[in-house]
Amino acid sequence: MADKLAVGRIDLNTYPVWWIDDLATSSNLTANLTNGSVIPLRAIITGSGGPGMDQQFNLYYLHWWTLTHFIFESEKYHARALRLAQSGGGLDAFKKIIGPVEPVQTEWHAYVRRLKAALAGKDREFFKNKQISKPFEASDQPANGK
DSSP, rough: OSSSSOOTTTOOOTTTTGGGEEEHHHSSSHHHHTSSSSHHHHHHHHHHHOOOOHHHHHHHHHHHHHHHHHHHHOTTTHHHHHHHHHHOHHHHHHHHTTHHHHHHHHHHHHHHHHHHHHHTTTTTHHHHOOOOOOOOSSOSSSSSOO
């Protein structure tokens, strides 16, 4: 697999693992929104309403990277990912093409938590084939994040 693009497989040499501990520090989405380890998805999409980017650039980078990976790799959303990118990815396009922000935020948070578990060595499937275990669309918490 050397020198070949393998869509859906995470290359630990290129993934931003050096910052992953700063993202989604709790298993609870509401707690992470409160403690600042998750920036609200609406703020990530719109570029407003979150912490100052000059102070939290690495955290924003992790959000952009994991959100992009989540949408492009999710069985639920991947068929619509290119259309979202072609539309410019704004809030109205996101809601029209992907869906309401809050449920997607909950699903994305569950994906990030699974990614963190995989990178911490708690997911055998990840180390066999470098893919996050499915289904990452299924939330491990209610839609309200509590």
